[in-house]
Amino acid sequence: MHVLLCEDHDLIASGIVAGLTAQGAVVDRVGSASAAEALMRAGHFDVMVLDLGLPDEDGLKLLRRQRQAGNTLPVLVLTARDAVTDRVAGLEAGADDYLLKPFDLRELAARLHSLVRRTTGRAHNRxxxxxxxxxxxxxxxxxxxxxxxxxxxxxxxxxxxxxxxxxxxxxxxxxxxxxxxxxxxxxxxxxxxxxxxxxxxxxxxxxxxxxxxxxxxxxxxxx
Missing domain, CATH: 1.10.10.10 (Winged helix-like DNA-binding domain superfamily/Winged helix DNA-binding domain)
Structure with a gap:
């Protein structure tokens, strides 16, 4: 599983990279929307983990732009915004899943595997x-x-x-x-x-x- 992680907080990002790598994933981390778009153009990913509070623009703007361009890459939004309206906005913008900070790395990994599984039409992991x-x-x-x-x-x-x-x-x-x-x-x-x-x-x-x-x-x- 090749994961594109867009998270500008170094401590959180390093924890996610270490945790997912230990579980066998390949993770490329960027800290801005522009860098995420550059990597999406340069290579293939199975799933994206997207923080919303990015330094150059709100993550939802990036997500909407990618969906309008026809990008179907599964996206899990990872954010501290816990209001129902925020979650609805994320899903309406094109997010496939939503996970609130703080979170458990095991749950994050399980949700990512679930997203990848769904895109390939499988009912179970095996x-x-x-x-x-x-x-x-x-x-x-x-x-x-x-x-x-x-x-x-x-x-x-x-x-x-x-x-x-x-x-x-x-x-x-x-x-x-x-x-x-x-x-x-x-x-x-x-x-x-x-x-x-x-x-x-x-x-x-x-x-x-x-x-x-x-x-x-x-x-x-x-x-």
Whole structure:
């Protein structure tokens, strides 16, 4: 899960980044509406956490502008504004969920997983693909009913492919799902993670489409 965090309070932002990263998410943090828009143009995100009290403009203005432009990225508004009118305004502006400060990081993570799950049309967190099962909320993987230990990067690659069955993801698209913009990524890093994923789940789990990118292998070919 690649999260765009737009929060100008350094202490709150660092806590969210640390907490979500510990739960397997990739998080890019910005502190202004303009920086958030720049990152949305530059890469792919699964969900956005948006504070409303930003230094350059109100977060609701950013949200309305993005929705008017056709951006369907799921957005969770995170704010201290607790009046019913504020919550209604946030939802009417295009927010998909609303969480008040102070909050529990476990609840934030659960709500983000729920938003991502809804956008992919799933009724529950677990994703089944033949003999392979993956639960992004617990970061557990099973193959033929046996638990498989995957690294955080391997989980991110698997999750991205499972969410796009039948689609070819380019190298850049897959990197967007796995790495943050500030990560120092070696040129062959993605290939190394895919190699390890195939070794653990079977060569057929990731198909290389020459010149285009990668695709989830057919169900049943992971073993």
């Amino acid at each position: 994703i089944d693909h033949g003999p392979l099962c993956y639960d992004p909320s617990t970061r557990q993987t099973w193959l033929q009913g046996e638990g498989v230990d995957l690294s955080r990067r391997e989980q991110a690659i698997l999750h991205a492919l499972l969410q796009a069955p039948g689609r070819v993801l380019s190298t850049d698209q897959l990197k967007d799902c796995v790495y943050g913009f500030d990560d120092d990524v070696e040129s062959n890093a993605l290939n190394v993670h895919i190699h390890h994923l195939r070794r653990k789940l079977g060569n057929g789990i990731v198909e290389t489409i020459r010149g285009l990118g990668y695709r989830l292998g057919p169900a049943g070919k992971g073993a």
